[in-house]
Amino acid sequence: MSDFWVSSGHHLLDRNEEGYLVLTDEFLKAYLARPELIPPPEACDAERRLYRRLSKTPRDRVGDDDILAIRDSDAQENWRALIGFRDHLLAHPTLESAYLSLMRKGTGNTPPLFIQQLVHVIMRNVLDDVDDPFALRAGELFYRPQRLTQHEGRVLLADEELVDGAESGMHASPLIAMLGEAAARNLDVLVEDNAAGYFARSDAFDMVLDFRHGGPGRTAFAGVMERWLRHMLGLGSQITPLERIEDDNWTWFIGLDAEATRIGNALWEGEGPAVPGIDRVVALFRLDLEAMAQARAPIYLIMAMTPQRIVRMKPQNLLVGLPDDVMAPAAGAS
Incomplete structure (x- = not known):
């Protein structure tokens, strides 16, 4: 089976017997390679010492004194964010359980980018045995916002960062022009004829x-x-x-994003078809859980886009938005 999403860092992690991801020193060291953490030429001695120490032993305890000794306040903030996230991962047996804890108890000061990266590598694990390019491309919605456009009866989702961050001086393909942005490279709609090529370009997020x-x-x-x-x-x-x-008697819904939650709440409160933004609903789903009693009403899932036509999924809503009587074990529990 072809590899995909190498940029997730999944090859740096171990798996336990249940198939959940286990933290390694190699994975932690990858975070030290982030540009904002590599000491610049003007960095003070304290920052350089901390970086060298963690580059060798990334699980070493880091106290407030170590961070306060760093002269630059921005560098202090970056290190606090990293160490707080690292300590949270170290406190849990698997990355899945660390993620669930963040979603259930609150993310605190964890940078959204770190959470996005965590979902990226967990979703890579979820889809490890999948060879369907359409499923893999759909999995990108869990950790990468999408820009939506409609064309000839199709609802098209393109990676927001790729479209919005493209270089304006490059020639735009017809598809990108339709999306309203110039881009540095072509985007192709994923179809059966080009699906086999997804694996080679999966880390480009350009399909x-x-x-x-x-x-x-x-x-x-x-x-x-x-x-x-x-x-x-x-x-x-x-x-x-x-x-x-x-x-007419639907009793439970989960918004797959903030906009969908707002629309769903308004419908629940009886505002009806006049709910502002209801025309921005992108997709609807029915969720039936095996754990639910036969007589239990289904759960409806709503996905919507922002006024800027961005679909920004919140995958945690699927995990924390279920009815209280649905009992589920914690992922990766030891």
Whole structure:
């Protein structure tokens, strides 16, 4: 099977017998290679000593005195963020359990980028035995915001960072021009004819997902959500894409992003079709959990985009937004 998402750092981690990710020194050292942590030429001796020490033994205890000894205040902030995140990972048996703890108890001062990277490598583990490029591309939604456009009946999702951060001086492909941005490289819509090429370019995040109802992208995304629930909570489920919710007595929903949560709450409170932004709903799904009683009503999942047409999924909502009576073990629990 071809490798994918090498940039997640999954090859630097170990797995326990249950298949969950176990922290290694090599993975911790990769964080020290971040540009904001490499001491610049003008760095003080205290910062250089700390960097050398952790480069050799990345689990060494770092106290407040070590950080306060660093002269530059910005460098102090960067080190506090890294050490706080490192200590959180070290306090848990697996990366999955560390992530669940952050989502259930609060992220505190953990930088959003670190959480995004954590989801990246966990999702790489979730999809480790998957060879369907549509499922892998759908998995990118869990940790990379997408820009949405509609064209010839298709709902197209392209990587927001790639589109918005592209170099304006480069020639734009017709697809990028349609998305309204210039880009440094071409984007291709993922189809059966080019799907085999996904693996070689998976870390470029430069393939566009056709997310229309009934298409392979949306169906694959439903399957990825099923895998996420099983891996993280041990819950079996069936998730079905819907064109509309035809249930006057729906009792539970989960917004897959902040905008969807706002819209769902407004509908729940009875505002009806006049809810502001309801036209920005991108997709609907029905979630049926194996752990739920037969008589239990289904859970509906809502995905929406911002006024700027950005889909910014919050994968933790699937884990913490379930009904209280759905019992699930903690992932990676020792």
